[in-house]
Amino acid sequence: MSRKEQIEQKATALFKTRGFSATSMRDLANALGIEAASIYSHIRSKEEILQRVCFRMADEFFGAIEALKDENASATEQLQRAITAHVRVLTRNTEASAVFLQEWRHLSEPHHSDFLALRDRYENYFRDIIRQGIASGEFQVPDEKFAVLTILSGLNWIHTWYKPEGKMKPEEIAENLSAMLLNGLKTNLSLN
Amino acid sequence: MSRKEQIEQKATALFKTRGFSATSMRDLANALGIEAASIYSHIRSKEEILQRVCFRMADEFFGAIEALKDENASATEQLQRAITAHVRVLTRNTEASAVFLQEWRHLSEPHHSDFLALRDRYENYFRDIIRQGIASGEFQVPDEKFAVLTILSGLNWIHTWYKPEGKMKPEEIAENLSAMLLNGLKTNLSLN
DNA sequence: TAAGCAACCTAACGTTCGTTAGCAAATTTA
DNA sequence: TAAATTTGCTAACGAACGTTAGGTTGCTTA
Numbered sequence: 020m021s022r023k024e025q026i027e028q029k030a031t032a033l034f035k036t037r038g039f040s041a042t043s044m045r046d047l048a049n050a051l052g053i054e055a056a057s058i059y060s061h062i063r064s065k066e067e068i069l070q071r072v073c074f075r076m077a078d079e080f081f082g083a084i085e086a087l088k089d090e091n092a093s094a095t096e097q098l099q100r101a102i103t104a105h106v107r108v109l110t111r112n113t114e115a116s117a118v119f120l121q122e123w124r125h126l127s128e129p130h131h132s133d134f135l136a137l138r139d140r141y142e143n144y145f146r147d148i149i150r151q152g153i154a155s156g157e158f159q160v161p162d163e164k165f166a167v168l169t170i171l172s173g174l175n176w177i178h179t180w181y182k183p184e185g186k187m188k189p190e191e192i193a194e195n196l197s198a199m200l201l202n203g204l205k206t207n208l209s210l211n
Numbered sequence: 212m213s214r215k216e217q218i219e220q221k222a223t224a225l226f227k228t229r230g231f232s233a234t235s236m237r238d239l240a241n242a243l244g245i246e247a248a249s250i251y252s253h254i255r256s257k258e259e260i261l262q263r264v265c266f267r268m269a270d271e272f273f274g275a276i277e278a279l280k281d282e283n284a285s286a287t288e289q290l291q292r293a294i295t296a297h298v299r300v301l302t303r304n305t306e307a308s309a310v311f312l313q314e315w316r317h318l319s320e321p322h323h324s325d326f327l328a329l330r331d332r333y334e335n336y337f338r339d340i341i342r343q344g345i346a347s348g349e350f351q352v353p354d355e356k357f358a359v360l361t362i363l364s365g366l367n368w369i370h371t372w373y374k375p376e377g378k379m380k381p382e383e384i385a386e387n388l389s390a391m392l393l394n395g396l397k398t399n400l401s402l403n
Numbered sequence: 404t405a406a407g408c409a410a411c412c413t414a415a416c417g418t419t420c421g422t423t424a425g426c427a428a429a430t431t432t433a
Numbered sequence: 434t435a436a437a438t439t440t441g442c443t444a445a446c447g448a449a450c451g452t453t454a455g456g457t458t459g460c461t462t463a
Contacts, residue, residue, distance in 0.1 A: 022410070040232035041317065044451060056452075057411045065451065121313075125233065161387040162379070169391055172368030173361045180360060187354070195353040199361055202394060214440070236421060248422075249441050257421065 023061045026051060028114075030068045035117040039069055039125045069122060070130050076112075076119035077137045083108045084144055094152030098170075099197045101145060105174050106193040110181055117178045142167055170200055215253045218243060220306075222260045227309040231261055231317045261314060262322050268304075268311035269329045275300045276336055286344030287393060290362075293337060294392070295385040297366050302373055302381040309370045334359055362392055 020028075029050050033042040044065055048055040062068060083104040089097065109116045123134050145167045152158035160166045173196060181192070212220075221242050225234040236257055240247040254260060275296040281289065301308045315326050337359045344350035352358045365388060373384070 038230065038232055038316070040230055043449075045449080053410085054412065055450095056413080056454095059452065060410060124230070161390065165379070165384075165387055166391065168368060168372060169365045169388065172364050175368075176360060176364030187357070192357075195357055196361065198353060199358065200391075235419075237419085245440085246442065247420095248424095248443080251422065252440060 026058060026061055027068055027071060031072055031114045031118050034069065034072070034122050035114045039118075039122040066125075066127060069118070069125060072115050072118045073123050073126060073130075073134055074137075076108075076115050077134070077141075079108050079112075080105065080119075080141060081137075084141075094148050094155055094157045095201060097148045098145075098152065098201065101148060102170075102174065102197050102200070103190070103193040106177065106189055106196065109174065109177050110183070110189040110192065113178050113181055113183070120175050120178065142171065145170060173200060218250060218253055219260055219263060223264055223306045223310050226261065226264070226314050227306045231310075231314040258317075258319060261310070261317060264307050264310050265315050265318060265322075265326055266329075268300075268307050269326070269333075271300050271304075272297065272311075272333060273329075276333075286340050286347055286349045289340045290337075290344065290393065291389045293340060294362075294366065294389050295382070298369065298381055298385040298388065301366065301369050302375070302384065305370050305373055305375070312367050312370065334363065337362060365392060 026047070030042070030047050033047055033050060037046070044055045044058060048058055051058070084101050087100045087104060089100075092100070123138075124131070126134055146163060149158060149160065149163055149166050153160060153163070158166075177192065181187075187195075218239070222234070222239050225239055225242060229238070236247045236250060240250055243250070276293050279292045279296060281292075284292070315330075316323070318326055338355060341350060341352065341355055341358050345352060345355070350358075369384065373379075379387075
């Protein structure tokens with residue numbers, strides 16, 4: 020791992036716990052055991068770190084769900100796979116995920132807008148699955164966008180409590196989450 | 212409304228959109244149309260504002276769910292009521308809620324610890340309902356804490372997209388959310 | 404062995420930060 | 434109408450901020 024990557028990693032950890040704005044370059048330098056000015060041998064600016072973390076994670080999330088596109092699968096199956104893929108990325112790097120989810124608003128333009136556009140595209144991926152499930156009769160849901168936001172909020176909360184050394188493994192989390200969310204989506208005529 | 216409350220309100224709006232650390236007293240003063248130093252005729256420090264917002268909202272959330280305690284109601288009913296109460300508080304003041312949910316980590320000690328203790332107590336209220344629902348056979352859930360976190364994450368995401376002038380009214384949101392979450396919790400033998 | 408480069412240093416820059424001191428005007432209260 | 438309170442001002446403080454300039458050291462490569 021290059022020195023630049025090491026710096027990014029330490030910065031990510033600090034950004035997660037204290038936030039981007041509340042983390043100074045001197046804090047970061049201190050965590051690395053060097054002087055603040057030395058960091059600038061490796062990066063251009065503080066925000067560059069944030070940009071790299073945010074867009075790298077965006078790439079990872081997109082890569083994960085685009086790898087499993089399957090037109091023939093049912094909406095239920097597709098949603099389950101998407102949830103599993105999302106949880107896998109999230110749990111593999113909790114710190115970067117937290118920064119990706121919480122600190123993107125400190126991006127300056129045009130990165131801020133670029134990021135939001137990517138986020139929209141990602142949400143649309145889930146929205147399409149929901150729409151498909153409604154059309155096929157698999158899902159019954161009061162509002163399409165509402166359903167997507169509720170699902171993603173459930174997924175994106177994980178980083179606040181997940182610990183790799185905890186008892187719940189990523190696969191388990193994905194399973195439980197799928198179960199909780201899907202049974203809330205599935206048409207179920209036996210319930211009034 | 213006192214000048215102090217006006218200041219708090221404007222600060223809350225800024226804290227929500229830019230975050231506590233990225234909002235300077237000069238930003239706040241500018242939004243109020245006065246000088247930064249003038250603010251200190253009304254408040255003791257920048258953090259005092261954050262403290263007041265966080266703990267006032269905590270009071271509101273507790274007040275809302277404690278008002279509807281009913282030992283005789285079913286767990287399903289209790290959860291529905293708790294969700295409705297929670298959503299009502301959240302939507303009545305989106306900005307303060309956002310600060311309450313996102314900026315509390317910038318509280319200094321001992322307020323930080325105090326806040327976390329309150330948050331735990333609030334989560335436990337929901338946890339008790341879930342536990343009761345499991346005992347009565349109303350709910351079937353893989354993990355108790357997991358269920359609470361997923362529910363609350365769904366609720367606490369609302370502030371990011373809810374607009375009072377939008378088409379969805381608080382009662383509708385609460386209903387839809389209850390429906391999505393409860394049907395995911397309810398024992399349902401007809402599903403495999 | 405010389406050149407190049409990666410990694411880090413000290414010193415300092417201009418700026419912004421939260422906050423205080425001291426004072427003036429306006430408004431409210433007695 | 435006098436006193437007290439509220440609300441704001443200007444000027445300034447010391448500290449912390451992101452960042453740059455210029456230099457040294459030691460390892461790697463030709």
